[in-house]
Amino acid sequence: MAPLSGLARFYEAAPSGVYPVRASAAAECEALWRQAKALGMKRLATLHLDDEWGQSLRDDARTTALSLSLAQPMSLSVTPGSPAQALSPLLERARTADVVLLLTGGPAAAEFVRQARRQGLRAVIMGLSSTATELLQPLGAEAYGLQFSQVVPSPWSTSLLWVQQYQAAFKATFRGQHLSHLSLEAYVSTLALAEALRVAGPQPTRDGLRAALSNHSVELDGFSSHYLDAEPRGSRYVDIALVGHEGRWRQ
Numbered sequence: 001m002a003p004l005s006g007l008a009r010f011y012e013a014a015p016s017g018v019y020p021v022r023a024s025a026a027a028e029c030e031a032l033w034r035q036a037k038a039l040g041m042k043r044l045a046t047l048h049l050d051d052e053w054g055q056s057l058r059d060d061a062r063t064t065a066l067s068l069s070l071a072q073p074m075s076l077s078v079t080p081g082s083p084a085q086a087l088s089p090l091l092e093r094a095r096t097a098d099v100v101l102l103l104t105g106g107p108a109a110a111e112f113v114r115q116a117r118r119q120g121l122r123a124v125i126m127g128l129s130s131t132a133t134e135l136l137q138p139l140g141a142e143a144y145g146l147q148f149s150q151v152v153p154s155p156w157s158t159s160l161l162w163v164q165q166y167q168a169a170f171k172a173t174f175r176g177q178h179l180s181h182l183s184l185e186a187y188v189s190t191l192a193l194a195e196a197l198r199v200a201g202p203q204p205t206r207d208g209l210r211a212a213l214s215n216h217s218v219e220l221d222g223f224s225s226h227y228l229d230a231e232p233r234g235s236r237y238v239d240i241a242l243v244g245h246e247g248r249w250r251q
Contacts, residue, residue: 001196001213002189004182005057005130006151011233019213020234021189025103025128026060027116027150031238032101032126033065041098041124047090048103049080049114056127057103060087065083073101080106087112105131110138115153117142118212133182135245146243151186153222153239155179160251162220164189181241181249192218 003010003018006025036044045060048054058075063220064173065073075096076090087108094100094116100123113125113135125134125146132148139146157163157178166187170179197204199212216228225235241251 001137001193003184004189006128007053007055008060016149017210019176019227021192021218023235023238024066024152024186025057026062026237028128028151029054029057029061029101030064030068031149031240032128032147033061033068035069035240036099036124036126037068037070037154039124042071042225043096043098044054044070045076045097045100045102045123046073046103047076047078047109049106049108050077051080054104061101061103071119076100078104078112082107082108082117084111087115091115091119094121094123099124101124101133102127102131107138110135110143113139113146129181129185133180136243141246143224143243143247148241148243150239150241150251151235152181152184153186154241154249155181156249160221162223188218188220188223188225191220211221 001019002021002226006022008026008027010020011024033187035063044065045056048058054077061073074093076094078086078090090112102125105127109131116125127146127148129148129150136143150227153163155163155166163184166184167179170183195218196209196216200208214226218224223235223237227234239251241249244250
């Protein structure tokens, strides 16, 4: 229930037994490519790990770009654990791109952004929501201007009642810690699981929980997630946030 990943395999038909709450990575790629297209950016690139996980995300990025009548993104693949020097040819190729979409948030991605900044690459750098947490801290001030898709509303919002309830619960439980998109995503996922357990009855079983999730919806103001027609599709909510000064989000 509610994996914190948007991999395509988690959005397959109900027999998979996986019930995502958040939007898929494909939906995130689509939102980011739409943003790039609206800004007149035509030369696209993706930075991804050269493994099964990275290739799946690369395929999502390619498929959504083509669905928007954009050119196929240039693939910048990096082997997990590669030294910083291995990024040099990727950075050279990225000089021709208008936008680079980060599909990984590990050390390689942080070093790529760092070197791109220092070498004056003109490309706008965007990233999936799953990469943001891994990048902000190591990059510090160099994260300024990065754009990320987000699969939940702003955790600092004062206009949504359920987000206000999250804020109150978080501050009461995690004193001194900061609100975040990731913790709000976990909060929404917990709400979805709690509702499914309520529907499943006082003595829930695996089969009972799966039955409760069939044709089930989570409806919140400004956010919904559903498993209709025996197809666990999760949410379609995707927004775009910009990293401002001192690492503050603008969404």
